[in-house]
Amino acid sequence: MGITLKELAQSLGLSPTTVSRALNGYPEVNEDTRWRVMEAARKLNYRPNTRAKSLATGRAQAIGHVIPVSDQHEIVNPVFADFIAGAGESYTRAGYDMVISVVADAEEAQVYRDLVGRGTVDGLIVHAPRQQDPRIPLLRDLGIPFLVHGRSSGVERPYSWLDINNRRGFARATDFLLDLGHRRIGFVNGLEVMDFAARRRSGYLDALAGRGLRADPALMQSAEMTETNGYRAARRMLALPDPPTAFLVSSMLLAIGVRHALWEAGLHMGRDVSVITHDDDLSYLKNGDEVPIFTATRSSIREAGRLAADMLLELVGQRTEAPLTRLLEVDLIIGQSTGPCPQRQRDSA
Amino acid sequence: MGITLKELAQSLGLSPTTVSRALNGYPEVNEDTRWRVMEAARKLNYRPNTRAKSLATGRAQAIGHVIPVSDQHEIVNPVFADFIAGAGESYTRAGYDMVISVVADAEEAQVYRDLVGRGTVDGLIVHAPRQQDPRIPLLRDLGIPFLVHGRSSGVERPYSWLDINNRRGFARATDFLLDLGHRRIGFVNGLEVMDFAARRRSGYLDALAGRGLRADPALMQSAEMTETNGYRAARRMLALPDPPTAFLVSSMLLAIGVRHALWEAGLHMGRDVSVITHDDDLSYLKNGDEVPIFTATRSSIREAGRLAADMLLELVGQRTEAPLTRLLEVDLIIGQSTGPCPQRQRDSA
DNA sequence: CCAGGCATCCAAAGCGGTTTGGGTCATTGA
DNA sequence: TCAATGACCCAAACCGCTTTGGATGCCTGG
Known part of the structure; x- marks a missing residue:
């Protein structure tokens, strides 16, 4: 490890106080001196010891992320990689x-208490909130700044969050399909205990209801967002007596599975069957x-990571209590996977 | 934040010394006292402050991972999520x-110096080593325990690593395809500046050479491992006058792209064209x-994460210099994507 | 000429733990 | 009976940095 501040001070014939102040930009130090100190620090490759600094200042200069791993499936959501990259x-x-x-889901509360109690971090990002997520009141009680990536319906008191407009995005997507004449739209969603998935579902349902359509439970699927689950869901729905002419899908991976199923059924995506997916814009x-x-409804998860981190840092910096919130709209981008409903064309012919 | 050790000691009418010793299992404390202390600690929810503890002991109790993001493509390798999960x-x-x-690649050295200099971590995991990776000598110079996930050809002095046998795995896979009668095998690899990709390539070439076959450069592709790149590579190769009858592919994502291209070309995977991929067993x-x-050649990246972390912790614990190394063999698992070369069947008919 | 102000610097007290180097008292062996 | 030995506990130093509360000397203005 490197040189210590005391050593650096000694080598300069100065007191640790002055050196510390010089390096941290305090005004009560001569500019010449400051320059000498900076130079020496650079030359001797001095780096302040994080732990000592944190101990002295009371700030850990670190943010914590708790990545939940679902107990049943042991699945790590692949969007974390990009989110983390952005936040980083x-x-x-x-x-x-x-x-x-x-x-693991079950031990989360314990981990939060630990991170806060041991003072390892100054703030926390809460990932993958469920409805009425117990972590939110817990963290408020613990009295540490935190920001939720997503929201949690059913939590009464305000908290800070960054989310995308899942409901509107999926409502728009559904409307888009409806406008193309599709009436039977298969919905392949993530696990609906997740708040984002529940919101997407209500966007889908709202749009249908807006046209006086009733949702068919056989056309709605909720499962972990993997390629195989997408494949299976689509396959199952395509085997129905009255199969869907379009799919609304919650992730690219699911969508790739859906595409797989379509091809297998000899259906051409974008012509025979339309597909809209949510796209996290993963690298x-x-x-x-x-x-x-x-x-696709598109919103960069990486950008979300950047923004979430910035917001949290602001919360950590100014110890204000006012919750920060931000709702990002999603883009609806047109690709090659959608087209008019063939059924409808036949009708009009 | 929580209660402090001094406070805990006061509430018990004991000195900080004794409380510290009681909690850390030192023998010079009465068992009754120890019990009292433990109980009080539990009840008062005491958690030792990480930073103070680290400062006192000199150990950070933390391991660092530096995740490189390729400058050009800004791509985060998706295997990190699972590796991290395992290591975690x-x-x-x-x-x-x-x-x-x-x-970003370019700033990596600086980040390593920083992490070490500031004493933030006790050890480091090096991800995605390239050939003759400069990080390895750098870290040795810095004098911090580290473990490389993968290896780096061309680094002379020994270092600790955990790797899978990429060369043999890909040689076996190639042999398997050759045994099935395939002679033109498209190779869709990751970026060959990456050490693992280079090793896979030599496995592929060795197997071909073993049968007196010369590799066709038109059948070899090296690019970032994305679905689109897999799709494009396969599409290009399939358009050749003498297209491949089989593909050897470096990742599931690439393979999904290849599958896409096959379907588009009206080819049935496993019958018309065979595909073997490497499978990191991502969740x-x-x-x-x-x-x-x-x-597929399969090896769980998550398990690799677990093992790598265990090895590094061992290095950190016993300050021995002896490098730890471990080479994992990969499984060759048979799926539905491979079959005898149709060309050959025709020949033999 | 002198008090007050300013520019610079330093000694020392923390931050919250661990650890060294004793103390005190009861027990033990000769 | 008494010194030696343990068992058990504590005071204080220390980890490396920040920060409070002065010092010191020079400059100004009345």
Whole structure:
């Protein structure tokens, strides 16, 4: 490890006090001296010890992320990679560290108490909120700044969050399909204990209701968002006596599974059957190049990570209680996976 | 935040010394006293302050992961989510924190120096090593325990690593295809500046050479491992005058792209064209259920994360210099994506 | 000429733990 | 009976940094 502040001070013939002040930009130090100190620090490769600094200041200069792993399926949501990447950029810029705990749903509360109690972090990001998520009141009680990525319906008191407008996005997508003449729209959603999935569902239902249509339970699926689940859901729905002519899907991975099922059934995506998916704009799962493969509701999860981190840092900085909230609209981008309902064309012919 | 050790001691009428010793299992404390202390700690919800503890002991109780983001494409390798999940389990079990820095290739060295200099972590995991990766000598110079996930050809002095046998795995896969009669095997690889990709390539080439076959450059592709790149590579190769009858692919995502291209070309995977892919056994990208979709060389990245973390913790614990290394063999699992070469069947008919 | 103000710097007291180097008292062996 | 030995506990130093509360010397204005 490197040199210590005391050593640096000694080598300069100065007191630790002055050196500390010089490095941290306090005014009560001569500019010449400051310059000498900075130079020496650079030359000797001095870096203040994080732990000592934190101990002295009371700030950990670190933000915690608790990544939940669903107990049943042991699935890690793949969007975390990109979210973390985005958040990491913000932290790096602000000189904060990011500490991550991967933890089974059941032990989450314990982990939060621990992180806060041991003073490891100054703030926390809450991932994958469910409805009436107990973590939100817990964290308020613990008295640490936190920001929820998403929202949690049913939590009465206000809290800070960053979310996308899932309901409206999915309502628009559904409307888009309805406008194309589709009436039987298969809905392949994520687990609906997740708040985002519940909101998407109500967007879907609202849009149907807006045209006086009733949802068919056989056309609604809720499961972990994997390629195989998308495949299976589509396959099952396509086998119905009155199969869907379009699919509304909650993630690219699901959508790829749906596409798989369509091909297998000899159906051409975008002509025989339409597909709209939500697209998190993941770096390793791009939706085509210039012209998107899938028509999609798109919102960059990486950008969300950046913004969420920035918001949390603000909360941490100014110890204000006022909750920060931000709702991002999603883009509806048109790709090659949607087209008029063939059934309808036949009708009109 | 919680109660402090001094306060806890006061509430018990004991000195901080004794309380500290009681909690940390030192022998010079009466068992009754220890029990009283433990009880009080539990009841008052005492948690030792990480920073203070680290400062006193000199150990950060934290491991760092530096996640590289390729400058050009800004792509975060999706396997990190699962690797991190695996490593996280080990850290949690051992009472270590995990701090993550996401950083552009170019700034990596700086970040390593920083993490070490500021004493934020006791050890580091090096991800995605390239050939002759400069980070390895750098970290040795910095004198911090580290473990490389993968290896780096061309680094002379020994270092600790955990890797899978990429060369042999891909040689076996190639042999398997050759045994099925395939002679033109398209190779869709990751970026070959990455060490793992280079090794896979040599596995592929060795197997071909073993049968006296010369590799066709037109059948070899090296690119970032995304679905679109897989699709494009396969599409291009299928358009050749003498297209491949089989594909050897470096990741599930690439393979899904290849599958896409096959369908588009009206080819049935497993009958008309065979595909073998490497399968990292990602939680959100399972290769089918009971019977795998793709024939694959499989090795769980999550398990690798667990093992890597365990090895690093061992290095950190016993300050021995002896490098730890471990080479995992990959399984070759048979799925539905491979079959005899149709060309050959015609020949033999 | 002198008090007050200003620019600079420093000693020392924390931050919340661990650890060294004793103390005190009861027990034990000769 | 008495020194030696444990068992048990504590005071204080220390980890590396920040920050409070002065010091010191020079400059100004009345």
